[in-house]
Amino acid sequence: MHEKFKLLNPEKRDRIINAAMQEFSEKGFKNASTNEIVKKAGISKGALFHYFSSKQELFEFLYHYSSDVMVEIMESQIDNMPDDVFERWIAFAKLKMGVAVQYPNLADFMQRTFKDDTTDVQKLIKEEFARFSKDFSQKVYQGIDLSKFKPDVDVQKALQTIWWVLEGYALTKQQESINLTQARDAEFQQGLIDEMESYLAILRKSFYQEEYL
Amino acid sequence: MHEKFKLLNPEKRDRIINAAMQEFSEKGFKNASTNEIVKKAGISKGALFHYFSSKQELFEFLYHYSSDVMVEIMESQIDNMPDDVFERWIAFAKLKMGVAVQYPNLADFMQRTFKDDTTDVQKLIKEEFARFSKDFSQKVYQGIDLSKFKPDVDVQKALQTIWWVLEGYALTKQQESINLTQARDAEFQQGLIDEMESYLAILRKSFYQEEYL
DNA sequence: ACATATATTGACCATATTGGTCGGTTGTGC
DNA sequence: GCACAACCGACCAATATGGTCAATATATGT
Numbered sequence: 001m002h003e004k005f006k007l008l009n010p011e012k013r014d015r016i017i018n019a020a021m022q023e024f025s026e027k028g029f030k031n032a033s034t035n036e037i038v039k040k041a042g043i044s045k046g047a048l049f050h051y052f053s054s055k056q057e058l059f060e061f062l063y064h065y066s067s068d069v070m071v072e073i074m075e076s077q078i079d080n081m082p083d084d085v086f087e088r089w090i091a092f093a094k095l096k097m098g099v100a101v102q103y104p105n106l107a108d109f110m111q112r113t114f115k116d117d118t119t120d121v122q123k124l125i126k127e128e129f130a131r132f133s134k135d136f137s138q139k140v141y142q143g144i145d146l147s148k149f150k151p152d153v154d155v156q157k158a159l160q161t162i163w164w165v166l167e168g169y170a171l172t173k174q175q176e177s178i179n180l181t182q183a184r185d186a187e188f189q190q191g192l193i194d195e196m197e198s199y200l201a202i203l204r205k206s207f208y209q210e211e212y213l
Numbered sequence: 214m215h216e217k218f219k220l221l222n223p224e225k226r227d228r229i230i231n232a233a234m235q236e237f238s239e240k241g242f243k244n245a246s247t248n249e250i251v252k253k254a255g256i257s258k259g260a261l262f263h264y265f266s267s268k269q270e271l272f273e274f275l276y277h278y279s280s281d282v283m284v285e286i287m288e289s290q291i292d293n294m295p296d297d298v299f300e301r302w303i304a305f306a307k308l309k310m311g312v313a314v315q316y317p318n319l320a321d322f323m324q325r326t327f328k329d330d331t332t333d334v335q336k337l338i339k340e341e342f343a344r345f346s347k348d349f350s351q352k353v354y355q356g357i358d359l360s361k362f363k364p365d366v367d368v369q370k371a372l373q374t375i376w377w378v379l380e381g382y383a384l385t386k387q388q389e390s391i392n393l394t395q396a397r398d399a400e401f402q403q404g405l406i407d408e409m410e411s412y413l414a415i416l417r418k419s420f421y422q423e424e425y426l
Numbered sequence: 427a428c429a430t431a432t433a434t435t436g437a438c439c440a441t442a443t444t445g446g447t448c449g450g451t452t453g454t455g456c
Numbered sequence: 457g458c459a460c461a462a463c464c465g466a467c468c469a470a471t472a473t474g475g476t477c478a479a480t481a482t483a484t485g486t
Binding site (some may be wrong): 004043044045047 | 464
């Protein structure tokens with residue numbers, strides 16, 4: 001199936017992927033409307049069902065594709081992952097930004113699809129996603145250098161705190177700048193990274209022993 | 214309008230409020246289904262339109278009601294708000310938990326309604342919510358004692374960091390415990406507060422001058 | 427006990443939207 | 457000009473929509 005879709009020119013292909021991801025992530029599988037998807041993607045109804053045999057198949061393509069994209073990125077970077085938590089998560093943030101430029105709704109789509117426990121998302125998908133998600137979070141935390149933390153700091157809680165601050169920052173920025181054109185701008189992205197680092201610097205100073213600052 | 218609804222026995226009334234808040238917060242005004250609402254609330258279609266003349270009126274009642282609930286809580290506590298950021302936000306967290314026991318979807322409903330920029334949510338609502346939201350955030354930050362922070366700490370960023378950690382904690386807990394019965398349990402709630410305080414303690418130690426620990 | 431009034435039901439309505447089809451038009455390579 | 461695939465959008469039966477209303481259950485007053 002959907003071989004036709006894969007041969008599409010990338011610009012149109014991504015337009016469809018993004019439109020579909022947005023619709024599915026906002027409304028879930030059942031309530032997502034193919035009419036809305038074609039409208040957002042700027043293609044005809046016929047075209048969509050020319051590429052995919054059904055709404056279900058489109059959905060299945062999307063979650064496989066999402067996993068593939070993420071796995072590919074992970075594997076491309078897994079070897080030169082910094083031991084330092086802060087550096088590592090800044091690296092992740094940069095990767096995530098890169099993905100978000102091409103597929104702004106990928107993260108939302110994966111999250112929604114994973115947590116969606118309505119019967120319309122089959123167990124198969126959930127299991128695949130669970131396996132993927134486990135792998136992923138394992139690698140994210142693997143090999144982090146914990147010796148830099150102050151001895152009186154609860155490392156688990158510190159890691160969690162750092163993570164929440166990163167998420168909070170990302171969420172705040174996402175909410176205030178829906179502007180996509182500026183999100184593609186390299187300078188703008190660097191500005192975000194810089195600001196994020198300034199928040200992390202506070203935590204680094206709080207959590208790390210002095211000799212590691 | 215909806216005087217009939219106000220006279221309803223509280224248990225049934227809250228069932229309807231919660232069902233409607235959930236549906237609206239998940240799908241937005243336009244895509245929310247009155248059929249789903251009555252199903253969730255366990256009442257008949259006729260009953261809903263006996264209380265409210267239309268979906269629109271139900272929605273308008275809900276956002277007024279939400280604001281009222283929040284304003285009432287705020288005003289009841291505004292006088293004895295601690296100057297200390299940490300203590301104040303723990304106080305807020307407790308209030309929020311109290312509300313969440315009665316109306317688990319109130320926060321989500323307000324957030325969604327406020328950010329929803331589809332044309333189906335009229336400007337009136339957005340303006341009222343914007344005014345309310347401004348008032349609210351003003352009071353939240355008003356009169357906080359900033360003198361306790363270390364002189365080399367960027368206070369604005371520190372406040373933001375604390376906020377994000379609180380949000381992150383709340384979100385994490387919300388995701389992992391959909392269990393409502395335990396959420397009503399006082400002991401369970403106290404456990405959450407305690408754990409939250411342990412995270413805040415880390416930040417307090419990082420941000421405050423030693424004499425205020 | 428009965429009558430009156432109110433609360434509640436769910437089958438029902440016109441209309442809108444759904445996922446999906448298909449005869450046709452357009453474009454492309456030869 | 458031919459063959460063939462890409463693509464369109466009017467169209468389909470099926471379902472879901474917000475809302476109605478005659479019928480029934482329940483409460484209340486006497």
